[in-house]
Amino acid sequence: SQTASSEKYQSDPLPSWNEGKSKASIITYVNDVTNSESPNFIPVSERIATFDNDGNLWSEQPAYFQLFFAIDRVKEMAAAHPEWKTQQPFKAVLENDMAELAKQGEHGLIQLVMATHAGVTTDEFDADVKNWIATAKHPTKNVGFNELVYQPMLELLQYLRANDFKTYVVSGGGVDFMRAFVTEIYGIPEEQILGSRIKTAFDYNNGNPVIKRLPELDFIDDKEGKPLNIQKIIGKKPVFSSGNSDGDLQMMQWAASNKYKSFMLYVHHTDEVREWAYDRESHIGRLDKGLDQANNNGWTIIDMKTDWKVIYPFELK
Amino acid sequence: SQTASSEKYQSDPLPSWNEGKSKASIITYVNDVTNSESPNFIPVSERIATFDNDGNLWSEQPAYFQLFFAIDRVKEMAAAHPEWKTQQPFKAVLENDMAELAKQGEHGLIQLVMATHAGVTTDEFDADVKNWIATAKHPTKNVGFNELVYQPMLELLQYLRANDFKTYVVSGGGVDFMRAFVTEIYGIPEEQILGSRIKTAFDYNNGNPVIKRLPELDFIDDKEGKPLNIQKIIGKKPVFSSGNSDGDLQMMQWAASNKYKSFMLYVHHTDEVREWAYDRESHIGRLDKGLDQANNNGWTIIDMKTDWKVIYPFELK
Numbered sequence: 211s212q213t214a215s216s217e218k219y220q221s222d223p224l225p226s227w228n229e230g231k232s233k234a235s236i237i238t239y240v241n242d243v244t245n246s247e248s249p250n251f252i253p254v255s256e257r258i259a260t261f262d263n264d265g266n267l268w269s270e271q272p273a274y275f276q277l278f279f280a281i282d283r284v285k286e287m288a289a290a291h292p293e294w295k296t297q298q299p300f301k302a303v304l305e306n307d308m309a310e311l312a313k314q315g316e317h318g319l320i321q322l323v324m325a326t327h328a329g330v331t332t333d334e335f336d337a338d339v340k341n342w343i344a345t346a347k348h349p350t351k352n353v354g355f356n357e358l359v360y361q362p363m364l365e366l367l368q369y370l371r372a373n374d375f376k377t378y379v380v381s382g383g384g385v386d387f388m389r390a391f392v393t394e395i396y397g398i399p400e401e402q403i404l405g406s407r408i409k410t411a412f413d414y415n416n417g418n419p420v421i422k423r424l425p426e427l428d429f430i431d432d433k434e435g436k437p438l439n440i441q442k443i444i445g446k447k448p449v450f451s452s453g454n455s456d457g458d459l460q461m462m463q464w465a466a467s468n469k470y471k472s473f474m475l476y477v478h479h480t481d482e483v484r485e486w487a488y489d490r491e492s493h494i495g496r497l498d499k500g501l502d503q504a505n506n507n508g509w510t511i512i513d514m515k516t517d518w519k520v521i522y523p524f525e526l527k
Numbered sequence: 528s529q530t531a532s533s534e535k536y537q538s539d540p541l542p543s544w545n546e547g548k549s550k551a552s553i554i555t556y557v558n559d560v561t562n563s564e565s566p567n568f569i570p571v572s573e574r575i576a577t578f579d580n581d582g583n584l585w586s587e588q589p590a591y592f593q594l595f596f597a598i599d600r601v602k603e604m605a606a607a608h609p610e611w612k613t614q615q616p617f618k619a620v621l622e623n624d625m626a627e628l629a630k631q632g633e634h635g636l637i638q639l640v641m642a643t644h645a646g647v648t649t650d651e652f653d654a655d656v657k658n659w660i661a662t663a664k665h666p667t668k669n670v671g672f673n674e675l676v677y678q679p680m681l682e683l684l685q686y687l688r689a690n691d692f693k694t695y696v697v698s699g700g701g702v703d704f705m706r707a708f709v710t711e712i713y714g715i716p717e718e719q720i721l722g723s724r725i726k727t728a729f730d731y732n733n734g735n736p737v738i739k740r741l742p743e744l745d746f747i748d749d750k751e752g753k754p755l756n757i758q759k760i761i762g763k764k765p766v767f768s769s770g771n772s773d774g775d776l777q778m779m780q781w782a783a784s785n786k787y788k789s790f791m792l793y794v795h796h797t798d799e800v801r802e803w804a805y806d807r808e809s810h811i812g813r814l815d816k817g818l819d820q821a822n823n824n825g826w827t828i829i830d831m832k833t834d835w836k837v838i839y840p841f842e843l844k
């Protein structure tokens with residue numbers, strides 16, 4: 211009956227997920243470890259869930275969203291930096307020469323990041339990011355970057371929190387870039403967002419304390435950096451871990467070694483129509499060793515194309 | 528009447544505090560900023576309260592408790608290190624020669640810390656600390672170190688949490704030393720404990736992931752390190768900050784610069800009978816510039832001797 215169907219929908223914690231192995235395995239796990247009669251019961255204080263961000267909570271193609279921020283900032287700041295017209299990697303950015311920018315490699319990327327993420331106070335940087343996200347548009351999807359989050363993952367975060375899991379972002383992206391706007395989208399407070407960071411210094415500006423952002427890397431929250439940062443900041447092993455690339459593999463292994471029953475979840479980008487399809491050969495978000503280990507260890511692998519009814523929240527409107 | 532008095536006691540959130548300026552200023556502040564009709568109302572997500580540990584939540588005389596742990600560990604480990612019999616600072620520890628140990632200075636201390644805090648996995652170190660705290664006794668008070676916490680501060684932590692403040696420890700002490708046992712005492716989860724730390728490395732032990740503790744400093748969470756670590760890890764400015772030494776001054780200034788109404792609280796050690804009395808000239812927990820700024824800025828200064836009815840929880844029994 212329509213009533214029963216409507217009730218079923220209301221009681222479905224993951225309405226944007228198609229029925230299938232991925233959805234069933236998540237719900238079975240959560241029901242098991244939150245049941246105080248189960249031998250697998252996990253105390254609330256240990257229900258730590260860690261989520262990678264790029265390609266896992268939001269899209270990451272054709273480039274990490276934070277790179278678009280850096281590019282847009284270089285263009286805005288160019289008037290004050292006439293030397294950039296002839297100096298790489300800035301010249302490539304100002305000329306929209308993405309082939310040349312790619313040639314500049316990791317060193318070029320770090321130069322872009324330092325020029326646009328450092329030399330300001332934490333408050334100024336926060337304002338820079340908020341100003342950017344308010345108007346910036348994704349180059350092919352033509353919507354705000356903050357609209358390109360995965361609706362099924364928003365539901366999963368909410369479902370875990372409703373079951374007293376503490377949800378964290380653990381991303382290779384810049385922690386202060388994310389903190390400037392994802393709290394509202396994900397329902398995750400600033401203090402539960404972990405990421406890469408640059409060094410900072412405490413100083414006074416006319417007697418007022420400020421924290422200045424310095425053009426030097428402090429910590430890269432990727433690969434083995436993920437469990438290391440989780441241990442430093444959270445001090446507990448996750449019981450639920452979710453990612454989409456080989457950069458998440460050590461975090462997955464760390465969660466898999468938990469004495470409590472743990473859940474490892476990989477997002478596999480298989481939908482070239484609604485999102486993008488890529489894995490073992492991709493330069494962004496490569497999923498190769500991680501896919502093998504997930505298969506070998508029986509971890510859950512989301513097939514984006516078949517598991518997700520919708521990709522983005524705006525599809526629901 | 529007795530009934531009225533009993534009701535008053537039950538409704539008193541800080542029963543171990545004597546009536547007076549310190550207690551009144553705390554309660555007035557909390558009532559103000561949690562009142563949604565007040566112009567000073569602070570949203571729950573911004574109610575971040577940061578507490579120094581040594582000399583602020585527990586005693587720190589005649590030496591930091593973590594030093595007693597290092598000393599006891601050196602003695603336990605000595606059988607496997609015959610060279611320590613002739614090698615400083617270990618020789619001084621093994622001979623109970625505190626004068627010689629003091630002569631070894633900060634370099635000697637760091638050697639003790641590295642020998643006893645590194646070279647093990649995070650799980651092994653956690654067990655080392657738990658084993659120690661289960662039996663170790665303070666040299667003059669002759670009770671467990673975990674009994675030398677301040678009852679009035681336990682009540683303050685609880686009172687703030689009851690008013691939806693998120694309470695954090697932000698200590699110069701080692702974060703993993705504290706995490707091994709203070710969660711239960713303070714009611715503060717591991718992920719809300721910030722401190723100094725050594726470097727770590729991710730590795731595999733027979734295929735099982737482990738995190739190894741390396742004999743190298745990673746971060747000193749003292750002085751300007753406190754606001755820097757708060758910004759890195761919490762990502763928000765505290766509205767309530769509490770400490771007892773000049774090492775907390777930058778954290779106090781950081782909280783004082785909050786756009787929300789903030790509260791700065793210094794513990795002044797004035798009770799040489801029940802605890803210890805020290806401030807401007809002390810080698811441990813020196814409070815000099817901080818005391819001047821607290822007085823000049825109207826921050827609240829706890830006079831331990833007159834403000835606190837009891838110091839330690841065991842006095843209530």
Ligand SMILES: [Ca+2]
Pocket residue numbers: 262263264265266453454455457495
């Ligand atoms: Ca990713």
Ligand SMILES: [Ca+2]
Pocket residue numbers: 579580581582583770771772774812
């Ligand atoms: Ca202190």
